[in-house]
Amino acid sequence: MTQSTGKRLLQYALTAKKTFIAALLLLTIGVAAELAGPFIAKSMIDNHLLAIEKPYFETASPEDAAEYNNNYYKRGDRFAADEVKGQEIRLLQAGRSFYFINEAVAQTEGERSFSDGNLRIQYGDQATVYPAVRLSADDLFSFYKPEFPGIYKLVALYAMFLVISIIAEFGKTYWLQSSANQVIRKLRTDVYAHIQRLPVHFFDNLPAGKVVSRVTNDTEAVKDLFIAVLSNFATGIINITGVYVALFLLDIKLGLVSLFIVPIIIVWIVLYRKIATKYNTIIRSRLSEINAIINESIQGMSIIRIFRRQKQSSAEFEQLNDDYLKYQNKMLNLNAFTSHNLVNSLRSLSFVLVLWYFGFGSLDGSTFVSLGVLYAFVDVLGRMFQPITGMVNQLANLDSSMVSAGRVFTLMDEPGEPVTDGSMPRYKGDVVFKDVSFAYKKDFVLRDISFEARPGETVALVGHTGSGKSSIINLLFRFYDPQTGSITIDGQEVKDLPKQWLRSHMGIVLQDPYLFTGTIASNVSLGDERISRERVERALREVGADKLLSHLPQGFDEPVIEKGSTLSAGQRQLISFARALSFDPAILILDEATSNIDTETESIIQQALEVLKKGRTTFIIAHRLSTIRSADQILVLHRGEIVERGSHDELMALGGRYFRMYQLQLGAGAGNGAEAPASGAVTSSTSAAGLRPSLEQI
Template sequence: MNEEQKSAGRIFDLAILRRLYAFVKPYQARFYLLIGIIMLAACLAPLTPLLIRYTIDNVIAMGDYQRLTVMLVIMIGVLVAQAVIQFLNTYLSGWLGQYVIRDIRVQLYRKILHLRLKFFDNTPIGRLVTRSISDVETLADVFSEGMAAIAGDILQLVLIIGVMFYTDWRLAAISLSTIPLMLFSTYVFKEKIKKSFNEVRTAVANLNSFVQEHITGMNIVQIFGSEKIEAEKFRAINNEHRAANIRSIWYYSVYYPVADIISAVAVGLVVWYGAQQIISSDVTFGTVTAFVMFINLFFRPIRMLADRFNTLQMGIVSTDRILKLLDSDEFTLDNGTYAPATIRGAVEFKDVWFAYNNEDWVLRDISFRVNAGETVAFVGATGAGKSSIINLLSRFYDINKGEIRVDGTDIHEYELGHLRRNIGVVLQDVFLFSDTIENNITLGDKRISREKIVEAAKLVGVHDFIERLPGGYEYNVMERGSTLSVGQRQLISFVRAMVQDPKIIVLDEATSSVDTETEEMIQDAIGKLMKGRTAIVIAHRLSTIQKANNIIVVDKGRIVEQGNHEELLQQEGFYANLYRMQYKEVV
């Protein structure tokens, strides 16, 4: 049994509920008001049957029509009060739930924003989306249909039982004689519907994952003519979803009629016994009428408790998942305070060792130095560790051993945001958000003016292209920039890096996905961008790095060669062989 299954079996987990209350604390005034309203509603529940009993036995039986009018006004007042209390209960519980889940969702998203990349390497994105959306939304039901409602129902049951036994213990015993059967059927329903809810949730997750994955990969589906096959797969998954929902509908369809029958049996027993007592003058007609009403008031919360316990259980499971994510220590420590006004851009790696998992070393004893304003290039086979080097520089991952310095200061001493703002990164796989071109360039940074954006776009040579788009810089690039070509997305990513005016530029295969004409345009822009800045370049095309001050060849996580282009050719090693292979391809 895994942890989630254990959590699903717990109705009240005090540790989790205590943590959940911490989110309620900012709204504790309304929370306590809600508790008071629930208690008041429970206290008013037995009042109507008692008023009706009194009216029948002491007003109607006496033919006192004047007092009858007074009693009707009192009963109408009680009904209005109950309606107002019900409104306040529903509104306050919903209001509290929405504010709490808003705060939780914001805190959860902020947590996700600061998680280190290693966490995302090992965690499916769909799981994080579920935590942020579905699991948080479940907590709203905990407030509207969970803890508060259960407390109110239980209090109402206790009060009604007390009033029933105080009024007539014999009728109370008859009324409650069917309770064991009701509790048994409610327990069976609760277990069945809990299992059904889990099946529905699993089916929904499978359905969402399938649709998301196949819409994203629709080009592959259509390229290989797999539409019919994928449609059949979807039909099977959709059938599972339908079957799971029908099972839950079946349990509801059986339980509620059974509960009504049990309630009706209890009413029948009270009427049968009460009629005999009325004939013998041991019980009044008003008392029997009140007990019929008590039974309806008593059995209705019991019918609802099964659903509400399941809601609370699902809320416990969701809260447990959310808290585990909030408690995750998979984040980059930002305890540095060094934030100089200017960074020159000198970079030094000293005896750096790094592994993504345990001691499966990706980088081994890496040492090199780049002076401010110089350009260093890294070449090597796929998986040699080139991209890991630049990830470590920006502290997307932390090293296991060794030291990385910028301007002679350990990068751990820098304030993390300040360090990253001074390192401009252009990746091979460009990600654009579903937003305007301007917002994709500035990433919401209000300090970057339109004039600065245009200036950078002209430098790259992409300004005229942007201006030709509908709306210009306000053009929405859609999800992942799907309305733009690979080269156009790459050019926009260059503008994004330029407007930050970083002192260190990192280009990770930045021109490998563009055509020759676009590459020439980018190379010209790169020359302007690199002027006066430190540049770290990773490239497969050796023609783009021949002017670098230093070229470092990485193989299996180690530096095997380094020098300028001419020096490396003379060494007749890895670089020279790679150069000749690419030269042959060009020829």
């Protein structure tokens, strides 16, 4: 049973755990530094700005004291233990003015008013009156002056925490993105490496564009998960945790009441993902299909133009694009309906609770708090909604990333071929098929195939399309394994040999050779360090490639773009011959290697073939029967069975299927070696593509 997507993403995250942990630590420090602000503001308000209403006492020392009417007064909480306190006085505010009371005040809570030199404090049914003097601005400033050092310290502390927060934010962002890039690099490398291990038949039914989309678009979406989503959710969780710690420190009851936000967020995320996952699955699928159709259109652009299929291709693309847009709009509607509505509702509800708690509580005297506590509580609570907004706004990216990660891991869960290190000695190439039957799905395409190809022999496979020629080669390469029968090389069962070892001594030249972006020389060596530059040039000369490539400005270092589209078919074919020769395979497969070559180039190709075949077991799939006259053994296939076998002369003498095929290709005089009739005959240089309809009828 495969692991969940979340667990597998966690395993990848652990590959960069040091930077992730460093980022999260900096995030925690940054959050703590930010949340220190309201507590500093609370201290500034309660201990300095509003603390002027605390009891003052007359003192003889001017240190930390305020001067008024030639006397010094100091706040009661600033006296040393052994310092003598004099007469107690109070400074109380009424309206917009402060008043000096030269005596202790028992009750400061209540409604205050000043008239006729008296300050009246009305609390419920009780009223107290104290003689008071209105303070001038200078007098009031003298009482605030001792508070300045403490205020300066708090401002400096706030600035320090601000700098810490800025540094932590930078470090968090840098390390988080750095670790995310490391994770995605490993994920992409693993996906690409797994693609290399997937069996060839896996790609028969999956368009290249969809595979490319998994490696590029889907992994990039996973990157967003580690950068944007993880950042916002980690920031949000740590922020919310810090906020709740701060709320409980300020007021335990209201902290408990404020916990209602957490379950609402969790339920919201669960419900959102249920709907969004359905949409995102379709969106990612449509994006893969768009990539597939673009890739297919680019690959077949010439065919589209020739057959004037531009409108049809555009219509197919537009249909996919419209469907993609439809589900993107559904996601947009979902996000617009949920994100800000949720946050605004939670914010409004929480502030209603705060007003209710402090408002009604203060009326009956049950929850009296200082102005600093109230300010800090509102500030801290307000700070919680920024990370909540960030989390809610990232829900779309979260779900999209999880869907993309699921698609990537689904591809990685496809069973791949085991990779075995090491190699085996070069085998001689004695190939034996014994009673081999094979079916791709249900219907058998090969039935009871038996033959032997001795080392150094050339075996030609001929027959109409679908007769089983390519299937024999697929079995030889172990792209597939037969249902019944056995295939041995030098007496060893191929199923018992690691596929990499088996293929390391095989070479193939295709009808349409594939060249990679690079140079001619790099396409011969394929970057294999064992193949020296000297060996590359010798292989190119031996197959006669220097004759066709001599006019190129940079010779064997001439750049080659994708698939070698700037080179002719003959040039590409000779490069592929040189590639096979440089790897020195024991078994060589030529898959219609001369079918696309012009007559003039064919003579060079034929010479190259002789060089290639020397000392190797060679299998030739050919429609041009004139190219296999020298084969040691010709196998004629029909509907998955070998119906004739022998040399060219033996099969011609037999007068069967091979004889009729040869006559069709070379004319009625081919059987006795006479020149083909000038009228209506088909020459050996005629393309096999034009003859296949005739071959299909046999």
